[in-house]
Amino acid sequence: HTAGVEAPTATVHKQDALPRVLVLATGGTISGKINTRSAIGYDAGAVTGQQLIAGVPGVEKLAQLQVEQISNIASQNMNSQVWFKLAERIRKAFANNEADAIVITHGTDTMEETAFFLDNVIGDSRPVILTGAMRPSTAISADGPANMYEAVKVAADPQARGRGVLVVLNDVIQSARGVSKMHTTELQTFHSPNLGPSGYVDPASVRFITAAQPRQLLALPADHTLAQVQIVYAHADMDAQQIDDAVKDGARGIVIAGMGDGNVSDTALAGIERARKAGVIVVRSTRVGSGMTNRNVEVDDDRYGLIASMDLNPQKARILLQLLLANGKTKPEDIQLAFQAGL
Numbered sequence: 001h002t003a004g005v006e007a008p009t010a011t012v013h014k015q016d017a018l019p020r021v022l023v024l025a026t027g028g029t030i031s032g033k034i035n036t037r038s039a040i041g042y043d044a045g046a047v048t049g050q051q052l053i054a055g056v057p058g059v060e061k062l063a064q065l066q067v068e069q070i071s072n073i074a075s076q077n078m079n080s081q082v083w084f085k086l087a088e089r090i091r092k093a094f095a096n097n098e099a100d101a102i103v104i105t106h107g108t109d110t111m112e113e114t115a116f117f118l119d120n121v122i123g124d125s126r127p128v129i130l131t132g133a134m135r136p137s138t139a140i141s142a143d144g145p146a147n148m149y150e151a152v153k154v155a156a157d158p159q160a161r162g163r164g165v166l167v168v169l170n171d172v173i174q175s176a177r178g179v180s181k182m183h184t185t186e187l188q189t190f191h192s193p194n195l196g197p198s199g200y201v202d203p204a205s206v207r208f209i210t211a212a213q214p215r216q217l218l219a220l221p222a223d224h225t226l227a228q229v230q231i232v233y234a235h236a237d238m239d240a241q242q243i244d245d246a247v248k249d250g251a252r253g254i255v256i257a258g259m260g261d262g263n264v265s266d267t268a269l270a271g272i273e274r275a276r277k278a279g280v281i282v283v284r285s286t287r288v289g290s291g292m293t294n295r296n297v298e299v300d301d302d303r304y305g306l307i308a309s310m311d312l313n314p315q316k317a318r319i320l321l322q323l324l325l326a327n328g329k330t331k332p333e334d335i336q337l338a339f340q341a342g343l
């Protein structure tokens, strides 16, 4: 030891210098258990968030973790009540400076919907990352631990700030607006067909390849309810039955999962015209899975007062319309502008 020279690394790796990551567990395959690779008949949501963290060696070197169980459900049962619970918990954690970032574990089926909902209502620049798994925790080559590790790594990285809600799985970072589950079983199920990936996690780095996208911040409805918005899936031989039924049911909005560039049959278009006359907001999206749904191409949106979903798939268009209605937006022109605000 040389007098007067301090070891330069002495304070660098102090435990309390690590970012504080709050893990909110909701369930899904990442919490699932079964003994076979096929994962047939497994129970999504059998493992708690706390057990999940225990199975990720080295994660404690990335961040100081605190785990809370918000729900323990397969994400086909995800619903707006859990969304409100998540949103309120995240807002409180940031407002009280309890955490520097949030990681949410979630089933993959509706991960894009939860991510997109939160992206529209959380205005903080601190990272919010969703992750999950395609194989249950007890399967051979379970992907959950690696995904959890990478999610925490991105959450703890200052580059992730100001980018809204992100989804991290299988080495890829994707935006809440762009990401969609596109394969029933593959590990690389998540893609962003219209916006592309935001970045990658590799053993050496967290690497963003895009600039942060613009975002709009919408208010959470105080009564924690969202308007009824139904999705109608278009197909050859399409009639107007489901559209008329949605109007009769009291839907305030209908999202069409249209053919091609958001098209419907002439019969269904007549149903859409009736829906508009009844004051129902109609958004045209597409069942195709990729590509923009553009205004006034084969359907005269101006004439009928329709909204084109642009890059948003039907399930995300539904959430955005629900949030816009909750924020008092009812004019098609205003709703159209809000659909384009995140592009």
Ligand SMILES: NC(=O)CC[C@H](N)C(=O)O
Pocket: 027, 028, 029, 030, 044, 073, 074, 075, 076, 106, 107, 108, 109, 110, 132, 133, 134, 135
């Ligand atoms: N891979 C998964 O997470 C699918 C399991 C379940 N359907 C869910 O979404 O929670």
